Amino acid sequence: MKATWRNRYGGPAVLQVKELPKPTPKAGELLIRVHASTVNRTDCGVLTGLPYVFRLFTGPIKPRHASTGTDFAGVVESVGAAVTRYKPGERVLGFYDVGIGSHAEYVAVPESCPMVSLPEGIDFVVAAAAAEGAHYALNFINKVPLGSGKRVLVNGATGAIGSAAVQFLVHAGVEVTAVCPTAQVERVRALGPALVVDYQKSDFTQLPGGYDFVFDAVGKSTFGRCRRLLVPKGIYLSSELGPGWQNPFLALLGFVAPGKRVVFPLPVNIQGSLEQIRAHLLDGSFKPMLDRTYPLDQAAEAFRYVLTGQKIGNVVLVCS
Ligand SMILES: NC(=O)c1ccc[n+]([C@@H]2O[C@H](COP(=O)([O-])OP(=O)(O)OC[C@H]3O[C@@H](n4cnc5c(N)ncnc54)[C@H](OP(=O)(O)O)[C@@H]3O)[C@@H](O)[C@H]2O)c1
DSSP states (O other), rough: EEEEEESSSSSSGGOOEOOOOOOOTTTTEEEHHHHEEEOOOOOOHHHOSSSGGGGHHOOSSSSSSSSSOOOEEEEEEEEEEEEEEEOOOEEEEETTTOOOOBBEEEEEHHHHHHSSETTTOHHHHHHTTTTTHHHHHHHHHSOOOOOOOOOOEEOOTTEEEEEEEEHHHHHHTOEEEEOOOOOGGHHTTTTOOOHHHHHETTTTGGSSEEEEEEEESSOSSSSSHHHGEEEEEEEEEEESOOTTOOOOHHHHTTTTSSSSSEOOOOOOOHHHHHHHHHHHHTTTOOOOEEEEEEGGGGGHHHHHTTTTTOOOOOOEEOOO
């Protein structure tokens, strides 16, 4: 089978696509024929091993998986003798945030890998694009008390995380302000926010304020700059650690200092996210934003594009 392959951490130049033996599933594993898999910002961490702390999970010296890939939309090809929940022929969507080697025509995953069955009618490319960013978006949303009447500002509304967050928030009846670049204003407006701010024309931190929550889904702002936007007990969340890695520390400070504070959205419960994502895909309340698709052979090119930090939503590899 064809798969991406590297033997060290590095940029896209270390990545090849080559013929590897098709995996044989062990007793507790499923063999998945991968139809589509994204190249996402988490994959960039798996490829480069950066930030270094990520290597605690992906392999300290060398990458644990020779192939890149964190998610898959595909069909169960065969199952090991101990597998009980899935059967051959079933369509599935899975995601594991420290890498599973799914940039391949086939991947073997344990039955415990976060995964949901995928109903007929949901395209594999769309399904793959629905997992990573949406999981992190749900892990912003489930960290704060949301509801109708709340006001949220989402910075980075064209990212995989931001574009999913805007849709989930709008669906929950929240009043959303979405911040994005000039070229994508109309595309973001179609997601349903109350206000779209073009960050290339105006500084969103100078808006009148009154926000219950600021979600920086692209990690380009700081709590200091966004503080004035928040209501007295408002909360700031960011997908990044912050320029001085301050966000986790500010989040700890928030436990003792009353008033405006930072919450660090540690992403947990991928299985729960996938179940919610499937429900949103089925009722039409979530349509993942799609940018480019690449054939598996061009995986390194896809990584080069994603590493620019300028993708619009999701980039998908068509694997088989
Ligand atoms: N905490 C976690 O567990 C975790 C997990 C995954 C990703 N992340 C981080 O979360 C961030 C977002 O990931 P993603 O996949 O959603 O992003 P992404 O898809 O790579 O895209 C970022 C988008 O934001 C836009 N953008 C860039 N600078 C901006 C600015 N100053 N203001 C508003 N929009 C801006 C970009 O377009 P233009 O450049 O054209 O403006 C691009 O469309 C990344 O920094 C990533 O490293 C964190």
